[in-house]
Amino acid sequence: MGRSSQLQLVDLRENKIESLTPGSGYSNTLMLYGNPYCLESSNTQVAYCQRQETIPTPYTTSLESCGPNRKQCTGFQKLSPASCDCQVPYEGKLTFRAPFFRDVANANLFGKLEESLWSNLTLPARSVFLQNPFFDSSAYLQVQLLLFPSSGKFFSHSDIQRMGNVLSNQLFKPPDVFGPYVFNGFNYPFPARNGVFLSKGAIAGIAVASAFLLLGLVVIALYAIRQQKLARMAIELSRPFASWAPGVKDAGGAPQLKGARLFSFDELKKCTNNFSNSNEIGSGGYGKVYRGVLQDGPPVAIKRAQQGSMQGALEFKTEIELLSRVHHKNLVGLVGFCFEQEEQMLVYEYMPNGTLRESLSGRSGIALDWKMRLRVTLGSARGIAYLHELANPPIIHRDIKTTNILLDENLTAKVADFGLSKLVSDGGKGHVSTQVKGTLGYLDPEYYMTQQLTEKSDVYSFGVVMLELITSKLPIEKGKYIVREVRLAMDNQDDQYCGLGGVMDPYIKKEGSLVGFRKFLDLAMQCVEESANDRPTMNVVVKAIETVLQDDEVNSNPTSASSSATDFGTAKGPPRHPYNDNVSGHKHVAFSDTFDYSSGYNLSMKIEPK
Known part of the structure; x- marks a missing residue:
């Protein structure tokens, strides 16, 4: 059986291991304390049978290159591992939802993550600082991220906007072993005009004033909505989920999303060349499937319902909610969806070999x-x-x-x-009626x-x-x-x-x-x-x-x-076995007009409805 070169520690303490086959070739940390094998007198002096209480500490970006007499930074400033100078970093939290490892002390893996970050964000080498990686109760990997400017003390507004856009919209692709992620950026403390930080009192004053201003704007907006029907319609159109699937029974409220991207109709129209027939890879009573290429490169499969038809709204919502919260290498990946201009579309990873x-x-x-x-x-x-x-x-x-x-x-x-x-x-673990x-x-x-x-x-x-x-x-x-x-x-x-x-x-x-x-x-x-x-x-x-x-x-x-x-x-009366009668003439089957996503055909071919 193969063994990953990244395997650093195997903890098998307090099990019932009675024997060990020598010559395995494994030279990293192995913990066997508390097993029957270690109770034999001939094995009591073996290193991996001794009590081992220390576990490698979680990874933190090294500042050793800055020397022992490194600067002491104050306020919002932190020591940059690249310049060894005190700068104000852009901070946030990376949440990886399906990493392929559990070792939070693996310097090799986190070093590759740092390198891919400064490379993708066009920052100087070593200007990325990672600390406090840990797995939360949902088995998600949480990592604190600090990004340092290339020069001066601060990032510009455009730099923060650019990096926030790349990370929040997942345009940055981490090493494969980390899997999909979500980024939560913190507010950046831009300097005042004279180059100093705003005091806490000034920040509090601005916050209070902003709150009063916001309250006034809300009152004005509510009055305008009440007085002007056109204003109300404009607000509703700007919030497509405010009236999710209007007129469709049991469609429920807006979907609960976790990582799925909301696409505009124009984005999907552009990436499919206006939904051209040459990009059509599937069709059915529910609508059609198109191959598209997003602006950042990856091909996708776009399932588009018939225009003006909101059939299957409950299934549409269910699939968005489920696919946006489950992540596994053997489940099809949901990239996003579109619910705009009476359009109902799902965007999936492209599967070139079909069903x-x-x-x-x-x-x-x-x-x-x-x-x-x-x-x-x-x-x-x-x-x-x-x-x-x-x-x-x-x-x-x-x-x-x-x-x-x-x-x-x-x-x-x-x-x-x-x-x-x-x-x-x-409560319903046994069954669902x-x-x-x-x-x-x-x-x-x-x-x-x-x-x-x-x-x-x-x-x-x-x-x-x-x-x-x-x-x-x-x-x-x-x-x-x-x-x-x-x-x-x-x-x-x-x-x-x-x-x-x-x-x-x-x-x-x-x-x-x-x-x-x-x-x-x-x-x-x-x-x-x-x-x-x-x-x-x-x-x-x-x-x-x-x-x-x-x-x-x-x-x-x-x-x-x-x-x-x-x-x-x-059917009326007691349920009948679905396969004991002539199955081809079953009386109780009502096929819907939905269809399967199938991208395996050549682009010039059409898939017949089910």
């Missing part, structure tokens, strides 16, 4: 061999497990299917489409009949996806249901294909022996058990697939737009 369904059907031109399918399975399973176990509160996706699993340029799987997702509060929604063929029959949604409902849908990876068939074809057909065809006496030679995808069948095929099939069939209690959790699914890959010594590196809502009406 898993397109690859399995051959429409994308990408042929997935068996090992690729195992990696896709593992990546998407990790994304779903994150939603179930690590999101706070937990999230049930409710529409897992191959058209909602997207592939990036490295064929890394990312789960998409959160329009139907449900949050699970602590809700109207049945999902996609026929992937829908958990127990959820359909009881209307009680659980995390195991996603497990059932994922089991159907696994069977698709084996057969490349749709869940329902010509009235035949994939789960039933596989179950009938299974033959444990067949050591090679378990009886599925006649229904599996010929592309992987020609490979011959498929590593872990029987384990994979058994796991899929456990996922589609009729009773939710008999299904594994997504964490168990992840570990089982990891085992299959490890058995074959495969180094997997899995790195996740639309609201494809299918709503199942409630």
Whole structure:
């Protein structure tokens, strides 16, 4: 198993380790105190068995280059590590929401962050000071940031505006190991005309005067709004979320955002060349998907609802709220959204290889061999497990299917489409009673009949996806249901294909022996058990697939737009099993007019509506 060169400390104190294999090659800090292994007399003098109470202190930018007799700064001034002079820095807080490390004492990583900051912000070398990095209760990395001017004591107003814009709008890209971030800049103490700081009393006086002035302006504004309808309309137009989805039932209030960027209509119009047909990469009853290139470079996928139509407003809001608060390498990333001029658009990271369904059907031109399918399975399973176990509160996706699993340029799987997702509060950890929604063929029959949604409902849908990876068939074809057909065809006496030679995808069948095929099939069939209690959790699914890959010594590196809502009406009388009848003629299915984000086609091609 590989080991990162950045690994500095391994703390295994007070565990039940009884033996240690020598010759591991690990030479950094290893803590084993309190384990049975260290109680043996022959091992009591080993360094890593001794009590170790000291933990490396958090990283702070070094000022050693300024010497022992460095200046003592007062007031707002701080010592610059670049000039060793007292200057007034621009201060703020960086919050990294999904860093790929936990060592807050790693000078190498934080040194790279400093270098990327002064380089991107066009500041002199070593003019960045970092201190007090720590992980808060949400596992977010908090770092205090100080930026020093290139000359003189102060930054200019334009410098502060420029740096604040770069950091607040996330135009600065930190090293990949730090992940996405949010910047909170503090007020900068600009000097008075004579070059000195304003006193605290002067600042307090200005604040009080400003408060009275603001109060007067508010009174005038309220009077103007009351007297002039045109003024009221202007204010409402300047605040598009003040009347979120007007006239749409159950749309709720404005979305609760966490990191999603609000785009103007003109920005998205420009980056898609006025939504030209040449940039269209998908279409459906809900609207169209366009490829666009933002001003700062990265390509994006823009899902645009039909102009003037506010259908799916609840799903639109849900997807914004969920995608802006969950961050995982196997979940599709939300860049931002637009809600302006009767336009309703979502902006996602661009996924050049489209959906898993397109690859399995051959429409994308990408042929997935068996090992690729195992990696896709593992990546998407990790994304779903994150939603179930690590999101706070937990999230049930409710529409897992191959058209909602997207592939990036490295064929890394990312789960998409959160329009139907449900949050699970602590009080409702067992299940959520809700109207049945999902996609026929992937829908958990127990959820359909009881209307009680659980995390195991996603497990059932994922089991159907696994069977698709084996057969490349749709869940329902010509009235035949994939789960039933596989179950009938299974033959444990067949050591090679378990009886599925006649229904599996010929592309992987020609490979011959498929590593872990029987384990994979058994796991899929456990996922589609009729009773939710008999299904594994997504964490168990992840570990089982990891085992299959490890058995074959495969180094997997899995790195996740639309609201494809299918709503199942409630028939009169007791609920019927959704797959026991002729599934192609099911009477209780009402497909909505929404569609999947799918960027896998050539730009000249059109995606047919679902």
